[in-house]
Structures are given as C-alpha cells and as structure tokens.
Amino acid sequence: MSRPQKRPELNERAQHLLKVLVERYIYEGQPVGSRALSRDAGLNLSPATIRNVMADLEDLGLITAPHTSAGRMPTVSGYRLFVDTLLTIKPLQQEVVQQFRREMGPLHDPEEIVETASRLLADVTHMAGLVSLPRVETVTFRMIEFLPLSEQRILVILVTNEREVQNRIISPARRFSPAELTAAANYLNAVYAGKDLNAIRTSLLQELQSTREQMNQEALHAAEIADLALGSREARKRKPFVLAGETNLMDFDELASMERLRGLFAAFRQKEDLVHLLDRCLESTGVKIYIGEESGYRALDQCSLVTASYGIDEQTIGVLGVIGPTRMEYERVIPLVDLTAKMLSAALNQKALTPS
Incomplete structure (x- = not known):
C-alpha cells in the first residue's frame, strides 16, 4: 500500500528528464539510454550533463539500471513521483x-x-x-412477483432494500399455474416483507424439510419457488x-x-x-x-x-x-x-x- 513519504526535491530540468524517461519506457518497454533521452528531451544539454542528471536520479532511487544495460528504467518510487506530480492526463477519445x-x-x-x-x-x-x-451486509426483502412464461419458466421480480430490483428467470421441476404463482407471491409478501433475505430462505427450507406434511399448499408452493428464486441470488453474493x-x-x-x-x-x-x-x-x-x-x-x-x-x-x-x-x-x-x-x-x- 502506498504510504506518505518524503518526496525527492528535483529541479525543473531533472523533473523534465524523469518525465521523458518514464514516458519513453512506458511506450517502448526498454531501458532508456542518455543518447535517446537527449534526443527526446528537447533540451540543449550535453550527453555528459544528461548522464550526471541520470546518476542523480538513480542515487535518489527514482531510476535503475537493469542488469548491465547502459539504459535506465523507472523504479516504483520513480513511477510514484511521475504519477503524483508529472503526469499529463489525456482527454478520452x-x-x-x-x-x-x-x-x-x-x-x-x-x-x-x-x-x-x-x-x-x-x-x-x-x-x-x-x-x-x-x-451488502443485510439484504431486506420487500416484495416478490412471479410471472409465468412459456415452457415452465417463471420470471421473478424481486425488490430488496427499498429500491433495488432484480429480474431473473427460473425453471422449476413442475408447472405452476398463474393462480398458484399469485398465491405464493402473496404469501411471501404478507409473511416476510421487511425481513432479511438470507433468513427467509433458511426458514423456508427448514420448514420444507421438517414440516412438509403440515404445511398448507400455499406455503408449500411458496417454499418450493423461493428455493429457486432466492437461492440464485445467494450464489451470486458469494462471488x-x-x-x-x-x-x-x-x-x-x-x-x-x-x-x-x-x-x-x-x-x-x-x-x-x-x-x-x-x-x-x-x-x-x-x-x-x-x-x-x-x-x-x-x-x-x-x-x-x-x-x-x-x-x-x-x-x-x-x-x-x-x-x-x-x-x-x-x-x-x-x-x-x-x-x-x-x-x-x-x-x-x-x-x-x-x-x-
């Protein structure tokens, strides 16, 4: 993680040469030599002067010479100085x-x-x-609606946390009639509105597994459909x-x-x-x-x-x-x-x- 650290004091010439070196290295991916830097910098400086400035930048830890190459490349500190103070942002096309x-x-x-x-x-x-x-730590259930589609597919419209709307298509193992879907939605909306979504599915699955015989048909349908409708959201939350x-x-x-x-x-x-x-x-x-x-x-x-x-x-x-x-x-x-x-x-x- 980046931490505040004392920034090297560079004169205008050194800043310009560092900027040119970083930009050329970004473009080519190859260490930059003093001759290339002299040509690109647009300054009337002798090769010896350029080499002296590069030596100073290297002493400050802003550039380094990889292997035995005569060229230099920026270090992390050099990139940081470039990004924080020398970068010229380009307008997007x-x-x-x-x-x-x-x-x-x-x-x-x-x-x-x-x-x-x-x-x-x-x-x-x-x-x-x-x-x-x-x-989101807590997802609050507000409302659900089931709309029948063709071939046993159902469009689920789920509203959570006041205004977040999720649409998805589920394919239950059997066909539900429009009346059964309406009754299931009404049951879920009446019993569970305002409660945590994860807790709702857990509760329904527990009831489905332990008290299936005692559940009325409306609750049974609601639990079966909710297992698909709410389960897909939980799978996505884990990503x-x-x-x-x-x-x-x-x-x-x-x-x-x-x-x-x-x-x-x-x-x-x-x-x-x-x-x-x-x-x-x-x-x-x-x-x-x-x-x-x-x-x-x-x-x-x-x-x-x-x-x-x-x-x-x-x-x-x-x-x-x-x-x-x-x-x-x-x-x-x-x-x-x-x-x-x-x-x-x-x-x-x-x-x-x-x-x-």
Missing part, C-alpha cells in the same frame, strides 16, 4: 466515451451492468478489468468481483514468464488478496493507484492497480479498476477508470429508480 454509453446505457440487470463495465475496461485498455460486486481480460496480461513481456503468470492467475482464482486490496480502495474517494509492491502482495509486484469507487445514492458500494504492468499508460487509464466508475454509478442509480 469521444469514440470511447460513446462506446461506454452505448453498451452500458440500455442494460437493466445490475449484474449485467457490472459485467459489461469489467469487459469494457479490459477491451479498451487491453489489460485486466475488474469490478467488485456490492457487498466477490467480476474479472475480465486477465489473459491480456500475457501480452506484456515483463509479466509473461510462467512463474509470474502462475502467481497472478493464482491470485485471481483465490481472490482473498484482491478482495482485501479492493476493500482498502473502498476507504478512499476518487482514483486510487497502487504501483508494484505498494499493494503489499507479491503476485502484484510487477503490476499496477488503478481503481475508483462507485455507488448508489452517494453511498459507496463497490470498486472497479484496471490491473496491468507498472509501465501502463497512466495518462489514459486514469481518466478511463474514473469515467467508468461514474457511468456505472449512473447506470445503477437509474436502475434503482426504475422498478420494472
């Missing part, structure tokens, strides 16, 4: 903005909105996009985040070794470390950036994570972001993550206001 609006705007299911946001982040950045799912584009990371040389990929993919599968990291991001507003070992997790030592929070009714409920190499194009990724968070919030708020 209107085509990208329109693409996000076009693909996220018409969606109605909250989970589909989240999955689309993750996929778009991965597609546009060519890195890994992830979105944490809202972590902490949606991840897309993880294989994009194989295209970056610094991440492409089998050992490093194994560590990354293991972290994606096990989830705990990423969940803890995303939880830390929930605590701050705006865009949050972890560079290399700042995350505190070894699997991410060669990666950066750029995140922003999203929410409903000005309440933060989740985090989204991009995982890529430390030499990612921060000037492009940062505004993209910020835009996606705002669009996801807008889409979820609009969904919350639309009960049908």
